[in-house]
Amino acid sequence: MLILKTLSMGVMHGYGVAQHIRTVSGEVLHVEEGSLYPALQRLQLQGLVDSEWGHSVNNRRARYYRLTRAGRKALGEAESSFDRLISAITRVMRPA
Secondary structure, three states, X not given: OHHHHXXXXXXXXXXXXXXXXXXXXXXXXXXXXXXXXXXXXXXXXOOOEEEEEEEOXXXXXXXXXXXXXXXXXXXXXXXXXHHHHXXXXXXXXXXX
């Protein structure tokens, strides 16, 4: 879900995805390469992301990922499910 949410903002290479998640989470969440690239590959096999080769700002070859229409739909469903989960946990942890 975090990868899909990050890619909903635009096309990024894998390192950019990891950096965005780390920065936005206040350095709490760290996505390691050993987890990120297999996850991106699975998302691509599921048709949720697409990729193409390009060059990074330092002129290195990099694979750039973008969200597909199916990925946007899956993200919406995941966000709804996440919101329900957070709401339920909050009710248990902080009862009225």
